Amino acid sequence: MESAVWEKVKDHPCYSEEAHHYYARMHVAVAPACNIQCNYCNRKYDCANESRPGVVSEKLTPDQAVRKVIAVANDVPQLSVLGIAGPGDACYDWNRTRTTFARVAKEIPDLKLCISTNGLALPDHVAELCDMNVDHVTITINMVDPEVGAEIHPWIFYKHRRYTGVEAARILHERQMLGLEMLTARGILIKINSVMIPGVNDEHLVEVNKWVKERGAFLHNVMPLISDPKHGTHYGLIGRRGPKAMELKALQDRLAGGATLMRHCRQCRADAVGLLGEDRGQDFTLDHIADEVTYDASKRNAYREVVARERGDHVVAKSEALETVKATGSGRSLLVAVASKGGGRVNEHFGHVREFQIYEASPRGISLVGHRKIEQYCLGGWGEDSALEGALAALDGIEVVLCAKIGECPKARLTAAGIRAIDDYGYEHIETAIGTIYAAEFGGGSLAATA
Ligand code: SF4
Numbered sequence: 209m210e211s212a213v214w215e216k217v218k219d220h221p222c223y224s225e226e227a228h229h230y231y232a233r234m235h236v237a238v239a240p241a242c243n244i245q246c247n248y249c250n251r252k253y254d255c256a257n258e259s260r261p262g263v264v265s266e267k268l269t270p271d272q273a274v275r276k277v278i279a280v281a282n283d284v285p286q287l288s289v290l291g292i293a294g295p296g297d298a299c300y301d302w303n304r305t306r307t308t309f310a311r312v313a314k315e316i317p318d319l320k321l322c323i324s325t326n327g328l329a330l331p332d333h334v335a336e337l338c339d340m341n342v343d344h345v346t347i348t349i350n351m352v353d354p355e356v357g358a359e360i361h362p363w364i365f366y367k368h369r370r371y372t373g374v375e376a377a378r379i380l381h382e383r384q385m386l387g388l389e390m391l392t393a394r395g396i397l398i399k400i401n402s403v404m405i406p407g408v409n410d411e412h413l414v415e416v417n418k419w420v421k422e423r424g425a426f427l428h429n430v431m432p433l434i435s436d437p438k439h440g441t442h443y444g445l446i447g448r449r450g451p452k453a454m455e456l457k458a459l460q461d462r463l464a465g466g467a468t469l470m471r472h473c474r475q476c477r478a479d480a481v482g483l484l485g486e487d488r489g490q491d492f493t494l495d496h497i498a499d500e501v502t503y504d505a506s507k508r509n510a511y512r513e514v515v516a517r518e519r520g521d522h523v524v525a526k527s528e529a530l531e532t533v534k535a536t537g538s539g540r541s542l543l544v545a546v547a548s549k550g551g552g553r554v555n556e557h558f559g560h561v562r563e564f565q566i567y568e569a570s571p572r573g574i575s576l577v578g579h580r581k582i583e584q585y586c587l588g589g590w591g592e593d594s595a596l597e598g599a600l601a602a603l604d605g606i607e608v609v610l611c612a613k614i615g616e617c618p619k620a621r622l623t624a625a626g627i628r629a630i631d632d633y634g635y636e637h638i639e640t641a642i643g644t645i646y647a648a649e650f651g652g653g654s655l656a657a658t659a
């Protein structure tokens with residue numbers, strides 16, 4: 209990667225998989241209006257319980273958003289990115305987006321600014337995005353064929369008119385491609401989000417990947433459709449299912465070699481706060497924030513120094529682990545679910561896990577390939593049986609669970625399901641632990657000797 213590009217992504221938890229172990233993002237929900245309809249979205253407000261894009265607890269004015277950003281920056285030293293990702297469209301609700309960014313940039317100039325858009329209004333704002341130093345933009349592109357698009361986006365609102373069906377999808381497609389080309393020509397890093405909708409665009413996303421790669425997209429993030437009748441979205445109500453974890457992985461594996469894939473997206477709420485995979489949004493609702501807040505850079509600055517040292521150690525650990533894997537001479541791959549609460553280490557107890565990070569080890573590398581959410585097993589000191597059943601289902605296809613500690617009962621249940629739970633590597637770097645296990649598994653080493 210060119211050094212100028214690395215400088216842009218090295219602290220961005222979404223654009224760099226490595227950065228996501230150390231740095232956090234926050235979204236402010238200042239943009240409630242949207243100019244298209246997607247069959248998987250219903251922009252829900254006042255909802256603290258659902259974790260998916262388009263859902264927020266409270267909408268903010270730009271003034272409220274700035275207070276919230278300062279409060280979070282004072283309290284969450286990992287914060288490096290402010291994103292506007294709805295709950296509507298950041299480019300359509302442009303005045304609120306622009307005002308918020310201008311005010312935040314004045315208060316905390318080193319915070320990276322990032323937007324997420326469906327692309328329809330994007331070409332109208334490219335010049336201002338450049339002026340405001342927004343160098344990361346996400347465009348959601350689910351199709352490059354309007355016939356497919358009409359199945360996903362029933363209408364758009366464009367130039368004071370409502371369009372439907374294939375005509376609507378064609379306009380959306382043309383505007384998305386135009387916006388993408390305009391931004392890449394100006395050196396802005398573009399991430400494409402695509403929602404994988406089985407039976408609608410799952411095969412078609414291979415084509416989407418080719419188009420966006422040709423037009424210079426930096427990352428392609430294929431995300432599973434989230435669909436549940438309780439959510440009240442069109443797809444939820446008609447029973448359109450999302451892909452299973454292994455179906456998503458199979459598509460992502462097919463796309464290898466095309467536009468570079470993002471595999472660590474958590475499909476965050478439009479008011480998410482914290483490291484990816486954790487959400488502290490409920491700690492920073494307006495009723496928790498003082499009327500007057502002043503930015504204090506000291507915690508963020510001190511944290512950056514610690515991370516710089518830690519990252520150096522992590523790079524060395526990763527490269528040694530890969531050598532360990534290669535030295536086995538095995539061509540096998542191993543899928544490992546890791547319990548981690550950040551820092552790139554195995555540092556979470558099995559009973560506290562809400563999401564596993566999924567790693568694949570093979571002679572090609574030790575890579576994060578996804579995550580699986582589960583219900584927390586241990587609450588108030590003892591384990592919930594139903595949560596364990598859910599965890600077992602979520603761990604479909606996984607061979608090893610790595611965690612800092614696990615009790616005898618869940619360990620036995622995992623073993624009975626053909627999954628080895630290993631807690632000998634608590635607080636090690638993830639890659640070091642996986643490399644050691646891989647060598648023991650396929651290279652004739654011994655786990656006990658290396659633990
Ligand atoms: S563009 Fe975003 S906010 Fe608008 S309907 Fe689609 S998912 Fe919802």
Ligand code: SF4
Nearest residue numbers: 222473474475476484
């Ligand atoms: S939805 Fe994905 S890309 Fe957006 S902030 Fe969350 S992890 Fe990053």
